[in-house]
Amino acid sequence: MSNFALTPENYYSAEANMHYVSASQYKDFCGTTGQMGCEAAAMAKLRGEIEEVQTTALLVGSYVDAYFEGTLPMFVAQHPEIISSRGKTAGELKSEFKQASVMIDRAVKDQVFMRYMDGDKQVIMTGEVSGVPVKIKIDSTDGHRLTDLKTVRSVTETFYAKDLNQRLNFCEWWGYDIQGALYREVYRQNTGKLLPFYICAVSKDKTDGIPHPRIKVIEVPPRIMDEKLIEIERNIQNIQMIKTGEIEPLRCEVCDYCADTEVLDGPVSMDQIMGEI
Numbered sequence: 001m002s003n004f005a006l007t008p009e010n011y012y013s014a015e016a017n018m019h020y021v022s023a024s025q026y027k028d029f030c031g032t033t034g035q036m037g038c039e040a041a042a043m044a045k046l047r048g049e050i051e052e053v054q055t056t057a058l059l060v061g062s063y064v065d066a067y068f069e070g071t072l073p074m075f076v077a078q079h080p081e082i083i084s085s086r087g088k089t090a091g092e093l094k095s096e097f098k099q100a101s102v103m104i105d106r107a108v109k110d111q112v113f114m115r116y117m118d119g120d121k122q123v124i125m126t127g128e129v130s131g132v133p134v135k136i137k138i139d140s141t142d143g144h145r146l147t148d149l150k151t152v153r154s155v156t157e158t159f160y161a162k163d164l165n166q167r168l169n170f171c172e173w174w175g176y177d178i179q180g181a182l183y184r185e186v187y188r189q190n191t192g193k194l195l196p197f198y199i200c201a202v203s204k205d206k207t208d209g210i211p212h213p214r215i216k217v218i219e220v221p222p223r224i225m226d227e228k229l230i231e232i233e234r235n236i237q238n239i240q241m242i243k244t245g246e247i248e249p250l251r252c253e254v255c256d257y258c259a260d261t262e263v264l265d266g267p268v269s270m271d272q273i274m275g276e277i
């Protein structure tokens with residue numbers, strides 16, 4: 001495997017994503033606890049065939065990220081669409097981004113939250129899991145712990161995982177345990193230190209239209225990261241073989257990509273039309 005030097009500029013490039021497996025790419029292929037992955041959709045995404053929609057929710061998350069990275073002025077300059085251009089609010093931030101400002105102000109007021117956000121920002125590292133090149137970008141680390149910042153709908157929200165018949169917290173549902181496991185392992189490979197992993201979460205809760213963000217610093221238990229790393233070690237070579245074309249990606253037949261590209265091969269029995277997931 002040839003070397004591919006990562007920089008902040010090329011970290012998210014198609015070439016970098018072909019060379020390395022990231023936590024989010026892993027989740028695209030293998031899913032999370034409660035959510036299925038889709039190998040066919042993951043490959044289509046790598047080939048640039050899936051249009052990635054920049055939703056307002058994603059942009060709000062990026063706005064909050066930019067503040068903590070210290071790049072908010074640049075972010076605002078690059079995203080004129082977050083400023084209202086009409087009516088009596090013309091020239092002000094649109095309401096979603098005013099809310100994001102309230103969320104930032106709330107987090108900044110808390111010493112514990114800020115202590116866990118302290119340190120070096122956007123630290124890029126590479127490593128190998130089961131011989132497969134992997135990449136990570138740590139939101140914040142002070143050399144004693146790893147932190148990822150998350151903008152979430154709610155910190156107490158739970159999600160029903162049908163196949164497990166149980167409710168999951170947002171960290172499990174969105175696979176932040178997988179992310180933590182990969183970050184912790186790659187950091188260990190680079191430094192020899194096995195560090196704890198935390199999620200600094202700030203929520204979009206509102207009452208009567210007024211933001212009342214909740215903040216939490218959440219530890220992903222080491223025992224869970226141990227389990228997730230074993231899963232990653234088991235699955236990642238399969239991902240690599242799909243990426244190099246040695247094996248064909250499986251279609252989940254449930255996701256939007258599979259729906260968009262499905263070719264009917266005849267009728268199905270009405271007993272078969274209720275999806276399993």
Ligand SMILES: [Zn+2]
Nearest residue numbers: 038252255258
């Ligand atoms: Zn699919």
